[in-house]
Amino acid sequence: MSSSDLAAILPGVIIVSRRSLRKNKFVDFVGEYHLDLIVGYGAVPVIVPRVAGVHTLLHSFEPIHGVLLCEGEDIDPSLYEDEETNLSKEELEEIRRLHASDTAIDKEKDTIELALAKHCLERNIPYLGICRGSQVLNVACGGTLYQDIGKELSKNFPQEKKVVHMDYDNYDGHRHDVKIVEDTPLHQWFEESLQDNMEIRVNSYHHQGVKRLAQWFKPMAYAPDGLVEGFYDPDAYNPEEGKFIMGLQFHPERMRKANSDEFDYPGCTAAYKEFVKAVVAYQKKLNIIKRVPTSLKLDKELEQKRNVIVRSFSLARNLYEGGDNKRQLKESDLKPGAEFLESNIALSVQQENRLKQMGATVRNASSYMERLKMNEEREKLARAVMGKMTIEQLSDLNLFYHMMGQISSDMLEKKQLQNVSAIML
Numbered sequence: 001m002s003s004s005d006l007a008a009i010l011p012g013v014i015i016v017s018r019r020s021l022r023k024n025k026f027v028d029f030v031g032e033y034h035l036d037l038i039v040g041y042g043a044v045p046v047i048v049p050r051v052a053g054v055h056t057l058l059h060s061f062e063p064i065h066g067v068l069l070c071e072g073e074d075i076d077p078s079l080y081e082d083e084e085t086n087l088s089k090e091e092l093e094e095i096r097r098l099h100a101s102d103t104a105i106d107k108e109k110d111t112i113e114l115a116l117a118k119h120c121l122e123r124n125i126p127y128l129g130i131c132r133g134s135q136v137l138n139v140a141c142g143g144t145l146y147q148d149i150g151k152e153l154s155k156n157f158p159q160e161k162k163v164v165h166m167d168y169d170n171y172d173g174h175r176h177d178v179k180i181v182e183d184t185p186l187h188q189w190f191e192e193s194l195q196d197n198m199e200i201r202v203n204s205y206h207h208q209g210v211k212r213l214a215q216w217f218k219p220m221a222y223a224p225d226g227l228v229e230g231f232y233d234p235d236a237y238n239p240e241e242g243k244f245i246m247g248l249q250f251h252p253e254r255m256r257k258a259n260s261d262e263f264d265y266p267g268c269t270a271a272y273k274e275f276v277k278a279v280v281a282y283q284k285k286l287n288i289i290k291r292v293p294t295s296l297k298l299d300k301e302l303e304q305k306r307n308v309i310v311r312s313f314s315l316a317r318n319l320y321e322g323g324d325n326k327r328q329l330k331e332s333d334l335k336p337g338a339e340f341l342e343s344n345i346a347l348s349v350q351q352e353n354r355l356k357q358m359g360a361t362v363r364n365a366s367s368y369m370e371r372l373k374m375n376e377e378r379e380k381l382a383r384a385v386m387g388k389m390t391i392e393q394l395s396d397l398n399l400f401y402h403m404m405g406q407i408s409s410d411m412l413e414k415k416q417l418q419n420v421s422a423i424m425l
């Protein structure tokens with residue numbers, strides 16, 4: 001097999017770059033350890049540059065088989081805080097002085113990464129968030145962050161109880177304890193290194209962290225000050241089946257012995273290994289689903305029907321765009337398209353708008369417009385009601401729909417796979 005064949009079959013993992021200043025100009029970068037591990041376990045890292053406007057082009061990176069988000073600046077607090085911060089002006093200034101490179105917010109990166117995280121959650125695409133990537137995941141699901149751990153979480157702790165989460169004087173050498181939660185993937189990965197106290201020592205390069213963990217996540221590890229150091233979605237965890245949604249506040253890819261590439265623990269690479277396993281399985285599922293239409297053989301009668309509907313849509317689109325005016329159109333030419341539309345109920349507002357743009361509503365426009373209006377009114381009503389709900393109520397609702405989305409996409413997948421098996425038999 002040639003290397004170009006291999007490239008065509010390997011799954012793609014999206015990673016967003018970070019902007020940095022080098023010799024008076026901006027450059028984009030991604031830490032090499034992440035890239036090495038992704039390639040090493042059998043996927044291809046696809047770097048999305050954080051240049052202005054890229055968030056509008058994310059569909060061009062499809063098919064996306066996995067998303068790995070890693071380090072970066074602080075997330076814009078307006079994306080998770082709906083109240084004014086309790087921090088004083090002086091405290092905020094001190095935070096900016098202490099953590100200058102983190103506090104320079106990058107709104108473009110925020111937009112790109114939140115869009116990618118939500119995309120993964122909606123489509124069950126494997127997601128691994130390291131450090132900032134875990135913070136992005138929590139915010140995407142309605143969780144919140146400490147704007148500064150030192151000023152908010154550990155402010156009132158006695159000195160000996162404070163955990164150092166950022167040590168600029170011993171940047172890569174610094175470690176602190178974390179307690180691993182039983183029966184979680186982290187427990188499984190680090191099992192052979194764990195003593196009775198269930199602790200390992202992890203690195204730490206952050207001054208923010210999870211404040212309120214989004215409801216559908218389960219914590220996997222805690223620092224001694226109570227900070228959540230790892231979490232995952234237990235309903236979306238099964239690497240063999242392409243399911244993996246996880247955030248780690250520490251950097252297992254970087255936990256290596258001084259001046260060596262040797263990892264601190266054998267479990268350090270497991271997050272990447274299992275993530276890529278899920279990515280590979282996800283790609284397989286996607287390919288099976290994509291193959292269904294091509295393996296479906298339409299009989300002659302169905303094929304004729306399909307052609308009539310396609311022609312009807314094409315005539316309607318032409319009419320709408322003002323082209324092909326010379327020809328006299330008959331209503332019967334447009335009827336099959338309109339009937340097809342009517343029989344396909346429950347279109348979303350966006351889908352309906354799109355079809356409207358295509359001129360597919362030429363016939364029976366009034367009933368169609370009524371439906372469109374009703375959907376718009378429903379959306380308006382839902383927005384008004386939800387606007388009055390508390391954060392907790394919205395989180396509950398979000399959790400409920402996430403669960404329903406998960407169940408329906410599992411069922412859909414099962415049925416599609418059953419269809420494939422039926423066709424192949």
Ligand SMILES: N[C@@H](CCC(=O)NCCCC(=O)O)C(=O)O
Pocket residue numbers: 070071072073074075102131132133205206207208209
């Ligand atoms: N700004 C956030 C996230 C910090 C982060 O991603 N750190 C990773 C390592 C950065 C590096 O070594 O360059 C926070 O401070 O919490």
